[in-house]
Amino acid sequence: MTGIVIVSHHPDLANGLKELALQMTSVDIPLAVAAGIDDPDDPIGTDAVKIQQAIEKVYSDDGVVVFMDLGSAILSTDMALEFLDENQRKNVHLSAAPIVEGVLSAVTQAAAGASVQSVMEEANNALSQKQASLEEEYPSDSNSGSETDTKKTSIPENAIKLELTIANSLGLHARPAAQLVQAANRFKSDIYIKNEDKEKNPVSAKSLNQVLLQEIRKHDTITLWFAGEDKEEAKEGIIQLADDHFGEKTSSRLSEPKNVETTESDSIPDPDEEGAWKGTVISPGLATGPAIRPSTVTPKISKETSSSSKEEWSKLQEAIKAVKSELSDQKKKLEQHDSEAAEIFDVHLLLINDSQLLERVHKKITENGVSAAYAWKHEVDAVIESYAGMQESLIRERADDLREVTGRVLHKILDIPWRKISAPKTPSILVTDELLPSDIEQLKSQSIIGVAAAKGSPTSHASILLRGTGIPSIVALGDKAIEKVQEGKDVVIDAVNNQFYPHPTNQQFKILSEQEATWKERSQATEEDRKKPAETTDGTRFRILGNITRSEEAKTAIEKGAEGIGLYRTEYLFLNREEQPDIDEQYRHYSVAMESMEHDQTLTIRTMDIGGDKNVGYLNQIHEQNPNLGWRGLRYHLDHPELLHIQLQAILQAAHDTERHVEIMFPMVTSISEFKKARSVFKTAVSEISNYNKELISLGIMVEIPAAAILIDKILPHVDFISIGTNDLVQYTLAADRNNEKVQAIANPLHPAFLTLLHKVIKTAAESDTPVAMCGEMGGDPTMTPLLAGLGLRDFSMSPGRIPEFKWQARKLDMAKAEELALAALDCDDPEEVARLLSPE
């Protein structure tokens, strides 16, 4: 963070200013004071040595800005620079800004994480802002929000240009814009941005508000200018960021780890003919009942106040501070799990760190003598309005973000709680924009029987917690799905079939209520027996395992009745971050997952499977035409054995320390030679662990490439276990992309060709006594169980929510019939014929 030094003749002046400035922020800013001299009789003066020490105290390579009062303060600071280490000196800048205004602006800017250049710039602007506000004799409140937006920026002549066309599906909305602003702030150069398609004026790319107000959307052409010593690097940096789609993925299916079904809110089209909306099921089940919406009570605000302006101002400061620290807390909590979601808090923090807004509010409080709440609301509404007036819908939505954070501040000033989910009298369905982790805590204690959320992802922290509650829930329904839902009106969540009815007809409501009753009964029964084994009528025992994406889910899976983890996808740990997780971080995650296992249970952990579709910058991947057939999984790791080595070390150490049985599974194996290479990396890692207990670790592969399935008899002698990844094996065998709507239907696991391959793998494995499990979608689908069991499969791994129901159905299975069915299916000509066999009529 940029450091700030205040140099003054008088300690009172400097310390007073420091206090004033720090009120602007709750962030710990490196700020030091060098004021007065060591003469008790005459302490007024400046001392170059003190200044040098102050600079050194706050120094970091992010740079330092020094503010001075006058005369010798400047001379002494100049002198102090000479005493500094040469490397430090070039990062220390003397600001010509008026000291009070300069320091105040600098502190807010530095708190926002801005570069030293933009701190300098913001400080220098402080004077012109003051001038501008004094020129207007009768300041008008209404247009105050747009003051900065209309200011024309002139581009320096030596600036270099960059033209980009935006590919992000939602344009540069808050998150990618924040990425751009943050990246821009890392460079010394001035960076300007202009949306060529909207005929806007160029603005600084270092200000979030200004970038957002450019309303940049998909396919828009933007021009960026770079001027300054590091303009080339800056340009290069922005090009990279743009190549990385400003930290976003361009299409939703690429955005989540493999095998996770996901639908992002922005890709939701419309409801079906029945009026039902699709989203992402978090926890299956049915719920019908009145909707409740988390209320943000509109508080009463009185304009008058009996306290002094000073008290009102500090009330606001306190409120902002409190909200900031809440936001930082939430961000920190989320960061460990979901850095992408955590970024949204950055946006919120940037939004309330708006020094111009604060200035206006302050003015209103002091000059008009109104209450802090009134002044805040008044000024904030003006800004929200200017957002809302924007053409671009996504930018308009920024108004919602702003409404949320500023609302939080307002509630803090008035000391009333923000966003309380009021306990309903009758069992109700929570319909909300987005669930926050803190909401889930509230849900548990209330009679909420279903949750529908416009936003969300299956892997968000809130979703994981939500899954743990077992409340039927669908997220990522899209804003439109929930927008017209009224509090108290009946809605229906059918999280068995992934359908949300915001306005069910009486008929629909009646039918679904009945189904709900059956489902409840059924789910009660399945839930009760979830920990009991899945044993068929004739005593054949299945092993039911959980698929997890994140370490914390292991516990939920076991709780849901899993007898172990059949697939722990470790990709999640590696996504959405700038550096790869080090061994300690990996170790911690793996340990958490392992510790959730009983000692007789096994955790199957898959080494990182990331390909060219995931844009993980630090992995130096290349962009691929056909990432599914590309450089991913073990293929990548064998070219970077050092990365594989780290992951294996972390796994081994965690297994050793937690004393759990762990199966290490390599993805994307085409030939046995690849496995052997991986095994030799494994052996090196083993040799580095003292007291390595051989019993704890097994090595195996994921069978997901047809080549491995066809030559399974050549592979089995070398591996301890195999697991069939049906999602990829199906699409590779049938040459149909399961994510491509046009050919999805072809990627049908019922295809006899696929079943034949499957049969071969299962049978060969059984003959050689090698454990074989199935961890793809197919394995968790109860309608497939007879077929798979008939083909000889006994170990099924699936998402934990499916386990109780799966076990319940498995217990009713007749093995003799299942085997008959499998034989018949292998004999079919096409998938349709198999489908008819499965559900006759």
Place this chain on the structure above:
Amino acid sequence: MITKQEIINWLERAGEIYEKQRGYLTELDKAIGDADHGNNMNRGFQKVTENLADHSDSDIKNILSMVAKTLISSVGGAAGPLYGTLFLKGAGSIDASDEISDSDLLHFWEEGIKGVQARGRAEAGDKTMIDSLLPALETLKQSIGNNEEITKALEKAAQSAKKGMEETIPLIAKKGRASYLGERSKEHQDPGATSSYYLVSALAEAVSNNSSE
């Protein structure tokens, strides 16, 4: 040739003068500044005198660097970094020994004053210490160029400094605190120019006293 003892005498003499003229310098600074110049100079040079006691073994370069550091951290006003720079840059331009040649002394002043100007960006006529330092330097340079006796040369330099000091009276201050007064800084003698004159004349005294002994 100037000896180490002469340098020490110079600095001690300056200390005496600043102590004696403290009230006067402050009086001058009161008229066009913040009434601290006398205190500033006195504080700085008392510290210098104190520190000299520990420098009996040091060479001239060392002593002058000590003066620089002492002034920088104890004067407090503009005079601190300015005189500090004078001694710092001056000391930097001479060799470490117990005697320096006349031309070394000239170098000291040349480089020192250059430093002051670089630091404070003052030109001749801005009503600052530069207005007595520059004429003193000019005279010293000429005298040494003409192979005059060093005592004589310094005597003349002090006279030029004095003249420069007096000529600041009608000037309008362009630098330092006095510049905030604009026209109103006229008709007052610049305190910094005055303390600079003292510095030069203290040197003249120290060198002539020594050689006459």
